[in-house]
Amino acid sequence: MSSMSQTPTTDREARLDAAIRRHAGEEGPLLPILHAVQAEFGCVDEAAKRRIADALNLTRAEVHGVVSFYHDFHDKPETRPVLKLCRAESCQARGGEALAAHAERVAGARVKIEPVYCLGLCSVGPNAMVGEDLYARLDERGVAELIGAM
Amino acid sequence: MTVVRISDDALAIACGADRVARRFAELGHEVVRVSSWGMHWLEPLVEIDGFGYGPASPADVEAILADQAGGLCIGKIADHPFIAAQTRLTFARAGKTRPLSLDDYAATGGWKGLERARTMTPEAVVEQVKASGLRGRGGAGFPAGIKWDTVRKAANPRKYIVCNADEGDSGTFADRMLMEGDPYLLIEGMTIAALAVGAQRGYIYIRSEYPHAIAKMRAAIRLSAQIVAPFVLEVRVGAGAYVCGEETSMLNSLEGKRGEVRAKPPLPALEGLFGCPTVVNNILTASAVPFVLAEGAQAYADYGMGRSRGTMPIQLAGNVKYGGLYETAFGVTLGELVEKIGGGTGNGRPVKAVQVGGPLGAYFPPALFDTPFDYEAFAAKDGLIGHGGITVFDDTADMAVQARFAFEFCAIESCGKCTPCRIGAVRGRETMDKVIAGDRPASNLALVADLCETMKLGSLCALGGFTPYPVMSAITHFPGDFVRESADAA
Structure with a gap:
């Protein structure tokens, strides 16, 4: 991949360029780049979209279209801690919906309860994920403790 | 010192396996982290000299070591009825090997299928897969050998093997367990596919909700790179879109595009990843292949x-x-x-x-x-x-609510490319809301049935096309749940 069309002028741009450069030589580099940028900044914002588009010779609209398509990429960073709670059928069958309502009450505005559709632990639900840590067999007390520790 | 075997599968870890393992290590015992036997109600399952104890917590560790945890002991794990009654061909190593150990893999018959394939012509390898009767395990059930043959015969010299590990279905975890528990089996299966069709590169597309599987597969690819060379494998991570489990939207995603479904034809076997002939197989399909090659097609087809x-x-x-x-x-x-x-x-x-x-x-x-x-x-x-x-x-499940959820899920996950799915799912959810509220249930259910017909026949892929299955089966088999108290009657 050719060098960036504009030299980085800020620390943020330098970090962004480094994330782009790490994957720019791969086949179909856009998703790996977006994952790297999301991990680095907690979001893929407007400035990042433009710089990625520049680097990959895409339009800003094309990059925006991809960012907005996938649940994992966000326009703005989430400032609250996030608990991903599985809301799919197997967890529903194990009381997941009532647990989700309880989790929302406990979390209030401090912790974000985000739905996730299946963590692949479907025989031991209800399940949750915080970062890359997994939690199974959650009940009301368990989920409250988890939220309290976040 | 006792040798203690505990799974490092994500499910076991979510149930507390790491804490149990740490406790054994603190007491000076050797902990070996193996794959999961798949008896999830017993996780974390502790294995000592073939005997199983589960579900174990750190507080149980001393009792287990003193042989005083009678209630937790399930006897010899291999003799447990849940295990003994199974026919494990793909999951033959489950519970028995260290997932990333190349020694364990080779000692349990690993690479035998690949070695045999290397002595055969590509046609003969494809013939074996055809004769085994193996069908796509992702859902569609298409004969794997016929798909491979199409790619083998394609003229373009640049070809790909893509493994679909976007296991997003609730109630499924076999792909995850395979990748975390026996990653070399998948690698061997994909390498055999590459030999059979003449592919140079392979991608494993894993959903981002599976961080443990991603880490294991990446490590396994690194450790086995010399064995599978010149074939080159790489893991790509999904980004939270259920529809990318559909093969053509997964290919778009791998190319760095929106995960929108492609119209077929052209078939991915002829114009797949980057427009090149591509084998797209589910994890379980590719992982069944080493057995077929090692033991012969008939040995597989006999089941x-x-x-x-x-x-x-x-x-x-x-x-x-x-x-x-x-x-x-x-x-x-x-x-x-x-x-x-x-x-x-x-x-x-x-x-x-x-x-x-x-x-x-x-x-x-x-x-x-x-x-x-x-x-x-x-x-x-x-x-x-x-x-x-x-x-x-x-019996507490409300099937009208489940039917509504099927539409809601489809609405959340629709890629938006075709109208029956994009609009139909939303209208279906709204109509189910009316049914649940008791608003003209008979005529609204007739509308749902009509809508399902349109979605089934008019959608581009299985997301819109199959959403009618949960909806209509709930209506057909549980009609009582759809008779609601009318809001106006009060």
Whole structure:
């Protein structure tokens, strides 16, 4: 991949360029780049979209279209801690919906309860994920403790 | 010092396996982290000299070591009825090997299929897969050998092997367990596919909700790179889109595009990744191939019934007493799986419904429990076996709410490319809301049935096309749940 069309002028741009450069030589580099940028900044914002588009010779609209398509990429960073709670059928069958309502009450505005559709632990639900840590067999007390520790 | 074997599967870890392992290590014992046996209700399962103890907590460790944890002891794990009654071909190593150990893999027959394939012509390898009767385990059930042959015969010299590990169906976890527990098996299967069709590169597309599987596969690819060379493998991570489990939207995603479905034709076998001939196989399909090559096509085809040959790793999930992975030959009935092997519901209430095949699979009532697990038999009952997941619901389930959820899920996950799915799912959810509120249920249900017909026939892929399965099966088999108290009657 050719060098960036504009030299980085800020620390943020330098970090962004480094994330782009790490994957720019791969086949179909856009998703790996977006994952790297999301991990680095907690979001893929407007400035990042433009710089990625520049680097990959895409339009800003094309990059925006991809960012907005996938649940994992966000326009703005989430400032609250996030608990991903599985809301799919197997967890529903194990009381997941009532647990989700309880989790929302406990979390209030401090912790974000985000739905996730299946963590692949479907025989031991209800399940949750915080970062890359997994939690199974959650009940009301368990989920409250988890939220309290976040 | 005692040697203690504990799984490092994500499910075991979510149930506290790391804490149990740490406790054994603190007391000076050697902990070996192995794959999971798949008896999930017993996780974390501790194995000492072949005997199992579970579910274990750190507080149980000293009692287990002193042989005073009688209540937790299940006897010899290999003799446990849940394990002894299975036919494990794909999951033959489950519980027995260290997932990333190349020594363990080779010592248990690993690479034998690949070695044999290397002595054969590509045509002969494809013939073996054809003769085995192996069909796509992702859901569609297309004969794997025919797909491979199409790619083999394609003229373009640049070809790809893509493995679909975007296992998003609720109630399924076999792909995850395979990648975390026996990653070299998948690598061997994909390498055999590459030899058979003449591919140079392979991608494994893993959903981002599976960080443990991503880490294991990446490590396994690194450690086995010399063995599979010149074939080159790489993991790509999805980004939270269910529809990317559909093969053409997965290919778009791999190319760095929106995960929108492509119209077929052209078939991915002829114009797939970057427009090149591509084998797209599910994890379980590719992982069945080493057995076929090592033991011969007939050895695999000897299992099963009708046109469903071999074994299926079935996943027992939801409100089930004995949940986990149960690999068996096709032909076992749904009732045996749910009532006998699964032990009914986890909380002891009666089973009301089971959803087979994930969010796009039909709900089956106990009246249909005599249906044998077989692609055609399920299709004849307006259902599908999909990826082999069975989610059990007790009698508190409200099937009208489940039918509404099927539409809601489709609306959330629709890629937006085709109208029946994009608009139909939203209108379906709204109409189900009216039914649930008691607003003209008869005419609104007729509308839902009509809408389902349109979605089934008019959608580009299985997301819109199969959402009618859970909806219509709920309406057909549980009509009582759709008779609601009218809001106006009050």
